[in-house]
Amino acid sequence: MIETVQEKSGFIPNVFLALAHRPAEFRAFFAAHDALMDKSEGLSKAEREMIVVATSAINDCLYCVVAHGAILRIRAKNPLIADQLAINPWKADLTTRERVIIDFALRMVDDSGSITDDDLQQLRNDGLDNDEIWDVGAITAFFAMSNRLANLTSMRPNDEFFGMAR
Amino acid sequence: MIETVQEKSGFIPNVFLALAHRPAEFRAFFAAHDALMDKSEGLSKAEREMIVVATSAINDCLYCVVAHGAILRIRAKNPLIADQLAINPWKADLTTRERVIIDFALRMVDDSGSITDDDLQQLRNDGLDNDEIWDVGAITAFFAMSNRLANLTSMRPNDEFFGMAR
Amino acid sequence: MIETVQEKSGFIPNVFLALAHRPAEFRAFFAAHDALMDKSEGLSKAEREMIVVATSAINDCLYCVVAHGAILRIRAKNPLIADQLAINPWKADLTTRERVIIDFALRMVDDSGSITDDDLQQLRNDGLDNDEIWDVGAITAFFAMSNRLANLTSMRPNDEFFGMAR
């Protein structure tokens, strides 16, 4: 798996090395990651990466913001959107739908405890279906885990990510 | 898998039902869970459950505090420790080692971004080895994800958990 | 007074011992407590205990959550409600009226400074009368004091309270 990624991108993202010492956790981590991120029904791939960048920035996760910022620039074909979302998610250039998605993702970061069925109904009124709501929540939740693992190990983004697709 | 749990405990914990609509995520979630929680080298099983209860309480996760509180009472053979950790983790009856573990877990909940190598060295000085440090961090990270999924769905703990092993 | 309580419950709650070294403060404390809690006009006794449990949990007060959690389970004839309110007051099983009471009590805990007459009028619109509003506020205020005294002395709940009425 690592070799496939290396062939495709020309380098091995550091996250693979950081988790490799625990094979069972490594496999589960990437299985969860791929189930949530390698999909484009409902949320588009760019929307998924937007959630990652905006929520990882709140959690001060250098690796996730830089690495997924690069992927977001590619997916969204937009060289500005990753920095906009990382630095100030409230003022980024978003469509109305993207605004709904990001606002809910930000709420999931720090205040999931007070989310009630009324909030989910509001999201449906704002145009998200149940699968999309789950995806916003589950991607935020998965990166709440990833951000903490990356912070625990002070994981460095590969230098290649910083300048990619600008 | 669900049937095995049901046979053992006499009921199906609600977390299984909440995740069942997404089989790939379900499998990855429980693979990660079991890799971190069904182990007793390094951190004991009771210590692992202590981390879950203390950090899930900070995240206001009713399901995780109640369900893992029950498991903690069983693992630690102590009917008081789960409520102590959930309500005030700083005043719970902990050994010096448990205090080190819980203090670091609490830091991982809300302030992982400022953790540096100096902090990890301090944990080694306080008696944790590298595998134990990883486990404290990784369990906290995994439940940062779980807490958000449970909060998203307002997941209810089964009534059975509340009174178990008191 | 202590003997009466001991006869009724079979043990002396630790709060009596913690305050006994200051007789004048002891008498004033319990006079205020009884004036607010031994009453059932307006707010029911269960509603009063709900306020105590929910607000004391925000203040991390082990004694008040555990001791009044036990009383709440008895008053409400509900073995689950105390843990629900202590762990996540936004998702507890509450009636509409109880929701209004608890939401206002939570506001009193950390943000009483910005409460204005408009907020009180809203509570009246939501069905509370002036005496009930005062009681919600005054009970929260009294336990803001109690929680700090219990925390100052790391007051332990008697073991009996943890498992009572579950």
Add this chain to the structure above:
Amino acid sequence: MIETVQEKSGFIPNVFLALAHRPAEFRAFFAAHDALMDKSEGLSKAEREMIVVATSAINDCLYCVVAHGAILRIRAKNPLIADQLAINPWKADLTTRERVIIDFALRMVDDSGSITDDDLQQLRNDGLDNDEIWDVGAITAFFAMSNRLANLTSMRPNDEFFGMAR
């Protein structure tokens, strides 16, 4: 009691009127107040008022800061100290002993949950005895209650208090 105060100060402080509708609470409130504030063994009366002003300011309590600010100016024979403590308690002109008292009082306002016996031992090392520690804690706790009652009712300080002893 109200008449005595009126004779002494020439006006009836509004707190008496705000609590008069609940005689039992009124009596308990002032009994507790007097037990803590009308005393000068251990903490001096000026030190007691310093605690009130500094902690009530954190709680945004207009009545307590203004009324007790006036009393503090009188007790300390210092026209500047009340405003200093209310606006920035870290930079007020305090003696080393007053600094210890105020720092602990501020901790009691918002973070009593994490106070442990080690903290109390540190206060003893810094020169407070057990009765003084209790008084700092109990005065802060009592005004945690008073501040919330005053905020609940948007209690106005009498105009007389603002300019007194400047």
Add this chain to the structure above:
Amino acid sequence: MIETVQEKSGFIPNVFLALAHRPAEFRAFFAAHDALMDKSEGLSKAEREMIVVATSAINDCLYCVVAHGAILRIRAKNPLIADQLAINPWKADLTTRERVIIDFALRMVDDSGSITDDDLQQLRNDGLDNDEIWDVGAITAFFAMSNRLANLTSMRPNDEFFGMAR
């Protein structure tokens, strides 16, 4: 310039001395100050000082609250308003227009990042024109700078300011 102020007020406000060691910064600082504060089109001078007092109090700036509190009492011909705004800006005696101004100023203190064009439109609906909105924002911004400079140097308000115009 300093001499003019001294002649007018009878003393040299300490802020002049604190900045004098950096003449270029001194000149720029007072040029910006005077451009924003010595003006009475749009916002009145009293309204400008209200913004200073309310926002400087949030930033714990002793110098700005005390010195501008004195100026506010003079400008507003009101001996109570400065203490009201400094201690609890939500309960001060304000007109509807002043309430709009102060609420927006408070938002600028700690949460300017999430202000959007919708918020500015709301202010226009509430009766402020574009120049007034800019002034509320720019005065708050200027004192965000001043408060930090005063805090850095623990700048003392001259004793004269405390009792002025009470």
Add this chain to the structure above:
Amino acid sequence: MIETVQEKSGFIPNVFLALAHRPAEFRAFFAAHDALMDKSEGLSKAEREMIVVATSAINDCLYCVVAHGAILRIRAKNPLIADQLAINPWKADLTTRERVIIDFALRMVDDSGSITDDDLQQLRNDGLDNDEIWDVGAITAFFAMSNRLANLTSMRPNDEFFGMAR
């Protein structure tokens, strides 16, 4: 002045346009800016830009992080440092001296009120002289103002800044 900048950089940074409607404020703003930023005694120009990027990120200021991030990459001849400081200032690749500077700048952002002479003495012990300490504080203070002005107007960084010097 604007034309000079335009000639040098090939475009007019948007900050010039945003402030041009108020000539007196414009002149004072840039006079203060240049007095603090166009200098290299004591703090180097790269160190000054590091302070801007790290503190503006805490304030969610898109314009300042992106525009000064570009300048920092140029001044420090380091394509990675701006993103590192903006996303996680605690884990950026800093020298010991830069670490001291940035830690104090971060404290100035949100907690200048509790800074005392002891803190300044600690900075001297850590190797900063009085002029350098003033510069760290004054640059942070100036951008506390700038960040709020930029946020007030939702000021957009010119597209050119995002990709510059990567």
